[in-house]
Every structure is written in structure tokens, then in C-alpha cells.
Amino acid sequence: MNSIYDMFSMIILLSGIVLIANKRSLSYIRTFQVQSLVITIGALIMAAETQHLELLIVGCLMLFLKVIYIPKYLRRTYNKVTHEIHKDFYLNIPILSFIACLLVVICYISIYQIPLISAKGVVTPLSCNLAIVLIGLLFMISRKDALGHIIGFLVIENGLFSTALFTTRGMPLIVDLGIFIDLLTAIIIMSMIIFQIDTKFQSTDTDKLHNLRG
Amino acid sequence: MSLINLATVLPILPLISLPIYIATRSNRLHHAANILINGVVLIIVLLLTKEVLVRSVLANHNLHTYLDPLNTLLLLITAFLNFLISIYAVNYLNFDVHHGKITSARIRIYYIMTNIFTFTMLLALTSGNFGIIWIAVEATTLASTFLVGFYNKHSSVEAAWKYVIICSVGIATAFLGVILLHLSSLQCLSEDLYLCVQALTLNAANLDTDTLRLAFIFMLIGFGTKAGLAPMHSWLPSAHSQSPSPISALLSGVLLNTALYPIIRITGILNTNADGSQYTTPFLLILAFLSILAAVYFILSQREYKSLLAYSSIEHMGIIVLALAINTPLAVYGALFHLLNHSLTKTMLFLTTGNILHTYQSGEIKSVKALLKTAPFTAVVFLLGLFAIAGTPPFSVFISEFTVLTAIFQAKSFVLGGILAVLLAVIFASIIYTITPIFYGEKDESTPTSSFKSISGNCVILLLLILIAVMGIYTPPFLTKLLTLAQQVILP
Numbered sequence: 001m002n003s004i005y006d007m008f009s010m011i012i013l014l015s016g017i018v019l020i021a022n023k024r025s026l027s028y029i030r031t032f033q034v035q036s037l038v039i040t041i042g043a044l045i046m047a048a049e050t051q052h053l054e055l056l057i058v059g060c061l062m063l064f065l066k067v068i069y070i071p072k073y074l075r076r077t078y079n080k081v082t083h084e085i086h087k088d089f090y091l092n093i094p095i096l097s098f099i100a101c102l103l104v105v106i107c108y109i110s111i112y113q114i115p116l117i118s119a120k121g122v123v124t125p126l127s128c129n130l131a132i133v134l135i136g137l138l139f140m141i142s143r144k145d146a147l148g149h150i151i152g153f154l155v156i157e158n159g160l161f162s163t164a165l166f167t168t169r170g171m172p173l174i175v176d177l178g179i180f181i182d183l184l185t186a187i188i189i190m191s192m193i194i195f196q197i198d199t200k201f202q203s204t205d206t207d208k209l210h211n212l213r214g
Numbered sequence: 215m216s217l218i219n220l221a222t223v224l225p226i227l228p229l230i231s232l233p234i235y236i237a238t239r240s241n242r243l244h245h246a247a248n249i250l251i252n253g254v255v256l257i258i259v260l261l262l263t264k265e266v267l268v269r270s271v272l273a274n275h276n277l278h279t280y281l282d283p284l285n286t287l288l289l290l291i292t293a294f295l296n297f298l299i300s301i302y303a304v305n306y307l308n309f310d311v312h313h314g315k316i317t318s319a320r321i322r323i324y325y326i327m328t329n330i331f332t333f334t335m336l337l338a339l340t341s342g343n344f345g346i347i348w349i350a351v352e353a354t355t356l357a358s359t360f361l362v363g364f365y366n367k368h369s370s371v372e373a374a375w376k377y378v379i380i381c382s383v384g385i386a387t388a389f390l391g392v393i394l395l396h397l398s399s400l401q402c403l404s405e406d407l408y409l410c411v412q413a414l415t416l417n418a419a420n421l422d423t424d425t426l427r428l429a430f431i432f433m434l435i436g437f438g439t440k441a442g443l444a445p446m447h448s449w450l451p452s453a454h455s456q457s458p459s460p461i462s463a464l465l466s467g468v469l470l471n472t473a474l475y476p477i478i479r480i481t482g483i484l485n486t487n488a489d490g491s492q493y494t495t496p497f498l499l500i501l502a503f504l505s506i507l508a509a510v511y512f513i514l515s516q517r518e519y520k521s522l523l524a525y526s527s528i529e530h531m532g533i534i535v536l537a538l539a540i541n542t543p544l545a546v547y548g549a550l551f552h553l554l555n556h557s558l559t560k561t562m563l564f565l566t567t568g569n570i571l572h573t574y575q576s577g578e579i580k581s582v583k584a585l586l587k588t589a590p591f592t593a594v595v596f597l598l599g600l601f602a603i604a605g606t607p608p609f610s611v612f613i614s615e616f617t618v619l620t621a622i623f624q625a626k627s628f629v630l631g632g633i634l635a636v637l638l639a640v641i642f643a644s645i646i647y648t649i650t651p652i653f654y655g656e657k658d659e660s661t662p663t664s665s666f667k668s669i670s671g672n673c674v675i676l677l678l679l680i681l682i683a684v685m686g687i688y689t690p691p692f693l694t695k696l697l698t699l700a701q702q703v704i705l706p
Binding site: 122156 | 278343345346348349352353356359360363366368371372374375376378379382383386387389390393396397398400408409422424425428
């Protein structure tokens with residue numbers, strides 16, 4: 001059964017690279033939604049295979065929160081704020097995609113060298129998902145739009161979640177639940193601050209936030 | 215009800231007072247409720263401390279509650295400072311309302327958010343499960359974001375955004391560490407003990423070393439971001455300088471400890487696991503020195519007194535981590551003692567900046583002049599506090615810095631000790647050089663004629679000042695015992 005989860009990890013990784021290549025805010029949100037859907041399906045398949053009720057609950061929560069609610073909420077946020085960012089990237093897309101591929105290679109090499117992880121046969125899921133976390137970080141630092149930062153954060157969370165799911169067969173339920181509550185609050189708080197930034201600075205361009213340097 | 219159950223309900227106590235803030239409109243009632251609830255928390259923590267000193271471990275695995283001397287020490291600091299800060303906040307907030315900086319409805323928001331914030335910190339410190347500790351530390355960021363942006367100015371919104379984004383991402387990295395920690399323990403723990411702090415500490419020798427090392431690195435970077443270690447510190451000075459003074463005191467004196475707590479735990483576990491190997495040392499050393507160097511560089515260029523204190527917090531976190539890196543019993547004892555002293559001193563200083571801010575209505579060093587003449591009490595305690603934080607005898611920060619230095623020299627790291635001593639001296643000089651202009655000068659038309667007066671607030675500041683002065687000469691036996699027991703948890 002491991003090969004199925006390896007495949008899921010790779011699809012998630014692929015969606016990360018697609019994300020890096022996305023240009024518009026609405027397509028970031030779409031890619032994030034697809035990525036979450038893939039993780040949800042993985043979680044549900046795992047729930048069916050291991051007969052764990054916990055995984056089923058987590059899968060359903062994932063479906064409700066990350067596939068339906070959060071993308072909807074983000075689109076609403078997007079529609080409410082003004083958009084005046086002319087150049088959204090610090091680096092161009094081919095270079096970013098190349099860096100993303102490099103990150104994947106680095107993750108694979110470093111994870112491969114740990115004996116316990118090779119012995120458990122979780123090299124592929126762990127390195128793919130670790131790479132997703134790093135790609136999320138890269139995404140955050142390459143975009144100037146505050147909404148892009150939120151998506152980057154969500155992708156990092158996705159990476160963490162799929163790491164937990166595909167390498168350790170999920171964390172204890174209480175931990176998973178706590179993560180969802182935290183995640184939801186984080187997104188709501190970040191969106192509220194985006195509104196505040198938008199009203200105060202007339203834009204969500206984070207380059208304008210430079211009063212507090214040094 | 216047995217005491218361990220009391221520890222389980224302890225974090226929930228601040229939440230009990232939420233209906234009062236939501237349902238009633240009287241600010242006086244809100245102030246009273248907040249002080250009362252923090253007082254109750256302090257009394258319970260004192261009872262728990264007494265019990266931990268006798269039995270050394272209180273645990274309930276079903277409810278994921280676990281108290282040992284290490285987190286009891288942090289819990290004691292948290293509860294004590296929370297109580298004092300809640301007293302100080304009364305007049306501070308009333309002044310803000312009186313001068314139209316905030317509406318009286320904002321006080322309710324303030325209290326709702328601080329009580330949730332307290333809940334998350336108490337949860338992180340009483341929990342016996344690494345997963346829950348992670349959730350609680352992440353929740354501290356979320357609960358305090360609006361407190362950082364409380365004044366709703368351009369700069370405070372910016373600080374809040376920086377704070378929530380950088381800390382959330384940092385903490386997310388730490389979660390990867392938690393997953394790897396879980397992975398390293400899969401072969402030696404049964405399912406009901408997954409991520410259990412006590413079980414991991416007891417079974418430290420059986421965990422998989424390579425995975426644990428990776429877990430340590432991720433947790434160090436992740437929680438280190440939240441603890442303000444350089445180079446992940448950039449959120450800290452803005453958040454600490456833009457928030458209201460009682461919140462700055464909470465962030466600096468209490469929250470940084472909560473963020474360091476999981477780092478201290480995982481360092482202890484990894485050091486036990488590798489059986490005396492020095493794997494953790496280089497990582498901790500690098501972050502520690504970067505933090506101290508960042509403080510040296512930035513303190514000199516500061517234009518705001520609150521950011522200056524924030525950089526000094528980064529420096530002190532660096533010293534604590536440096537002492538952990540040395541990893542001898544004396545060094546670890548010094549680290550914990552320093553953590554305690556830094557919290558008390560920094561809280562006192564940030565509360566004093568509240569007085570200055572309310573007197574001069576400006577956070578900039580150059581706008582504050584002739585403080586000794588305008589507000590003599592504030593000026594004197596602020597000056598003494600600055601000397602204390604810079605490490606002057608007879609204050610307690612000096613004693614703990616001296617302990618750390620002694621430990622470094624005893625470990626035969628003469629170069630390291632020498633560099634640290636020089637850097638501490640430079641920081642001392644830069645703090646004094648940068649901030650002395652505010653005390654002197656003549657009064658002119660720009661200096662305010664009256665100063666912010668708050669008897670209860672001044673009593674709190676004075677109490678803290680007396681405490682740090684007394685602890686420089688005499689440490690109460692129960693504290694010495696608690697510190698020694700906590701040191702033995704990290705380094706048996």
C-alpha cells in the first residue's frame with residue numbers, strides 16, 4: 001500500500017511546483033484547494049485501509065476546512081481588498097521553479113542519509129513533504145502580496161500535515177484537532193490584519209510596510 | 215480535589231472570567247475581575263510549587279498534565295508576573311481612555327485577549343504532551359496578535375502583521391520537529407504515550423539518534439523564532455515596541471520563556487540520548503552568539519527606548535541559550551537563574567516605560583528630556599533598572615551572568631568566556647550611552663509639566679526593583695531548591 005502514499009506525496013509535491021509558477025492570487029487559491037483535496041483523499045484512503053476512526057474525522061475536517069471553507073474565505077478577502085501591485089515577484093517564475101526543484105533534490109539527499117528513515121521506507125513521503133514546506137517558504141518570500149503570504153503559510157501547514165499523515169500515520173487525535181483550531185484562527189486573524197493593512201495603507205503590498213526596519 | 219487536577223484546570227481559569235468582560239460594561243469591574251483571576255492563578259501555582267518541591271513530579275497522563283520542577287519554575291514566573299502586570303494595567307489603561315487614545319470598550323477587548331493569552335501560556339507550561347505544547351505556543355501568537363496591534367496605528371498594524379506571519383511560519387517549522395520527535399520514538403513507546411514529555415524524557419536513551427537530531431534542529435529554529443533568537447528575531451523589536459507597555463512586559467518577561475521551554479526540553483532529551491555527546495553545542499552556540507552580536511549592533515542605533523529594551527531581551531535569550539550550550543550542571547543552573555532574573559528585571563523596565571510613554575506621549579529617545587526633573591521616581595527606578603539589566607552588581611542579573619561566565623571558564627572554554635565578557639561590557643556601555651540623554655537636560659516648553667501618576671503601578675515597579683536587588687544578595691532557599699531540581703531535570 002505504501003506506493004499509493006508515495007504517489008500522493010508526489011502529486012502534492014507537483015502541486016507545490018505548480019503553485020510557485022502561478023501568477024494570479026485567485027490561481028494560488030485554486031492550487032491550494034486542489035492540493036488540500038489530494039491530501040484529504042489520501043487521508044480518507046488511509047482511514048479506509050487502517051480502519052482508524054480518527055483519520056476519518058481528520059479527513060472530514062480537512063475537507064470542510066481546507067477544501068471548502070478557507071478557500072472561500074480567502075476569495076472573499078481577495079474581493080474586498082484593493083489591488084494595486086504592479087510587479088508581484090522578486091524573482092521571475094523560471095528561476096523560482098528552478099529553485100523549487102533544487103529544494104526537492106536537497107531534501108531527498110538529506111533525508112536519504114538517515115538510516116531509520118530509509119529502514120522504515122518513508123524516504124519518498126518525508127522528502128516530498130519536507131520539500132513542500134520549503135517551497136511554501138520560498139513562495140512566501142517571493143511574493144509581495146499579503147494574500148500570497150497567507151497562501152504560503154497554508155501550503156507550509158499542508159506540508160506539515162501530509163508529513164504527519166504519510167510518515168507516521170497521523171498524530172494523536174487531540175494534536176490534529178488542536179492544529180485545525182490553530183490553523184483556522186490563524187487564517188481569520190491574518191485576514192483581519194490584511195483588512196487593516198488595506199484600510200491603512202490603501203494596498204496589500206507588503207513592500208509598503210517599512211516603518212519599522214532596523 | 216487532588217493537586218494534579220488543580221493543575222489541569224489551572225489554564226482554564228482565565229477563560230472563566232471571559233463572560234464578565236463580554237456581559238458587563240463597567241471598566242472597574244473588568245479591572246477587578248482580571249486582578250482577582252490572576253491572583254487566584256498565582257495562589258494555585260504557589261500551592262503546586264510547594265507540592266512539586268516535595269514530590270518533584272505531578273502527572274496525569276489521561277489529561278496530558280505534567281508538572282516537574284522545570285515547568286513549575288516557569289509557571290511560577292508566569293503567574294507572578296501576570297498578577298503584577300494586571301495590577302499595573304489598571305491605571306495605564308484608564309489613562310489611555312482618559313486621554314482619548316482608546317475608547318472604554320477597547321478595555322474589554324484588551325482583557326478578553328490578555329485572558330486568552332494567559333490561558334495559552336498556562337496550557338503550554340502545564341501540558342505533558344509535546345503536541346499540545348506546540349499547539350499552545352502557536353496559540354500564544356494568535357492570542358497576542360491583536361494586543362500587539364492594540365493601538366491600531368500604522369506602525370502597530372505593521373508590527374502585528376510581521377509578528378503573526380514570522381512567528382506562525384517559525385512555529386510551523388517547529389511542528390516538523392515535533393513530527394520527527396514522534397517518528398524517533400515510534401519503536402520504544404506504546405500508543406497511549408505518544409509525544410508524552412515524561413515518557414520521552416525517561417526513554418531518552420532509546421530514541422533514534424539521527425531522527426532526534428533532525429527534530430532538535432527543526433524545533434530549535436522554530437521555537438527559537440518565537441524566543442527571538444537572531445537571525446529570526448526581526449519581529450521582536452517591532453512587536454515589543456508597538457504594543458501597550460503591560461503587553462510588552464508580558465511578551466518579554468513571560469512569553470519568551472514559554473517559547474524557550476520546549477527548546478530546553480528537547481536539548482535535555484537529546485543530550486541524554488547521545489550520552490554526553492556535544493551535538494547540541496554548536497547549534498546553540500551559533501544562535502546565542504548571533505543574538506548577542508545583533509543586540510550589540512542594534513542597541514547602538516536605536517531611536518526608541520522600547521526597541522532598545524527589546525534588543526536587550528534578544529541579548530538575554532542569547533545568554534540563556536549560550537549557557538544551555540555549555541551543558542554543565544552549573545551552566546544549566548545559571549541559564550535557569552538568568553531566565554528568572556531577566557523576566558523580573560525586564561518586566562519592571564517595560565512597566566516603567568509605560569510611565570515614561572504616558573508622561574511624554576512619545577516612544578522616541580530624542581523626544582524625552584529632563585526625565586529626572588519631570589518624573590523623579592520613574593527616572594530613578596528606570597536608571598536603576600537599566601543598570602540591573604546591563605549586569606551591574608548588586609542586582610540579580612549580575613549574579614546569574616557571573617554564574618554563567620564561571621561555568622564557561624570551568625568548562626575550560628576560555629576564548630568563549632573572554633568573548634562573552636567583552637560583548638557584555640560593550641552592551642553595558644551601549645545601553646548607558648544610548649539612553650542617558652533622556653535623564654538629563656533642562657526643562658523647556660516641549661517637556662510636559664505634569665507626569666503620569668499611578669500609585670499602584672509604582673508599587674508594582676518598586677516591588678520588582680526590591681526583588682531583583684535582594685535576589686542579587688540572597689536567593690530564598692525554596693527558589694534555590696527549585697532551580698537545582700529543574701537543572702537536574704535537564705541534566706541528570
